Amino acid sequence: MALTDEAIDKIKGMITSGELGPGDRLPKEADLAERLGLSRNSLREAVKALSMIRVLDVRQGDGTYVTSLAPDLLLDALSFVVDFHRDDTVLQFLEVRRILEPAATALATERMPAEDITKLQAVLDQLGDNPTIEALVANDLEFHRQIAAGSGNAVLCSLIDGLSGPTTRARIWRGLTQEGAAESTREQHQAIVDAIAARQPEVARSWATIHVAGVEEWLRRAL
Amino acid sequence: MALTDEAIDKIKGMITSGELGPGDRLPKEADLAERLGLSRNSLREAVKALSMIRVLDVRQGDGTYVTSLAPDLLLDALSFVVDFHRDDTVLQFLEVRRILEPAATALATERMPAEDITKLQAVLDQLGDNPTIEALVANDLEFHRQIAAGSGNAVLCSLIDGLSGPTTRARIWRGLTQEGAAESTREQHQAIVDAIAARQPEVARSWATIHVAGVEEWLRRAL
């Protein structure tokens, strides 16, 4: 396709050149369409594509704005992509997570403030004795998200977050609880927090590796 | 927005449910629009969004098809996203690359067949004495891509590939040549190949770390 893609490039150019910055409002559909030399329908396709990857934010009745362009915003489209993958390639995503997560955990051990470590422990504690699958998934997500955030690198954080999409994570937890492995997973979570609290990066890194590798191994067997 | 996003979800569902597999052809615009209960214009916006992230492949005069859904295909939209970022966040991307690239290099050291190592050396050799910036960028890209591919993990490969988008890489090389640092970079590339050829994963990993950290440090100073 030419015309619409051209429009995408032009809008992208307006942003990367600095003509449009984060939070700025685009000219209204009709004006921008005329300026770029195409119809509103074609322009809308370009805008739709850019809003899908969170570069633009369209608000009906108001206007179209450039988002903050924060890395986390742009990268969370990743989980959408991950959802398309079946069992075999999901393993590859998990392999990458086994590389990233230990690194992030080690970074968090060095950089995370004490109060955030307290909050991290609180996340584990707030899980009751007989949590539902949904609660487990949400808790797991929150736990790893906080550690990743503790690495101080927003890109790393959203990458880890997106790499095991919600769908995948749900499937894994369903399987883990079925074979009673949920408890040992919680113990690993606790060990990671302990290592972080003790400010021992290598220990934290190792526990993180063991944790992800365990999930990976389980998933490999399950397929 | 509701209607178009709904259409995106439905098409996504048709794929994840298995109703549509890789390579399958979608019903023609008019039919699919009717089936999903919306107009062709709205459907086109949904299709455009999905083709942007390489889930669908539209061929004018032929039809719309589901792509192979290979991880590398879906992830190379990443470089498009990276291009939107300015100097400060580019450093975060590079930090992540400093985590991934050494890991990939170590994996490649163990898994890469001898003939591929020969090809890798050939990439370095084919660079003349006074290469242009464009040649340097292309060569650099190819070199790291082959190593990443040698890791045997397509997700890891495209992630590394996308993390330093062509735009960023071009800027870096432009700066490096200006201060005569291009030669030392080439020496590091050679050291990485040597370590891989010698099948010493930890040496290869270390060289890769040094290599990326060097670029990172240069970029940090340059800002």
Place this chain on the structure above:
DNA sequence: ACACAACAGACCTCCGATGTATTGGGGGAG
């Protein structure tokens, strides 16, 4: 059997109109 031309199918682009959500201002009540 091959090459070219005509055809049909499918996407591309555009237009103009109508529906819907948000915003901000004006008018009335207190």
Place this chain on the structure above:
DNA sequence: CTCCCCCAATACATCGGAGGTCTGTTGTGT
């Protein structure tokens, strides 16, 4: 004078149809 409600203006959302272009196929002539 201040506050609140209503409404008109604004901007995006959705629609259906028409004409254009590209691609793959079919049929014809040599």
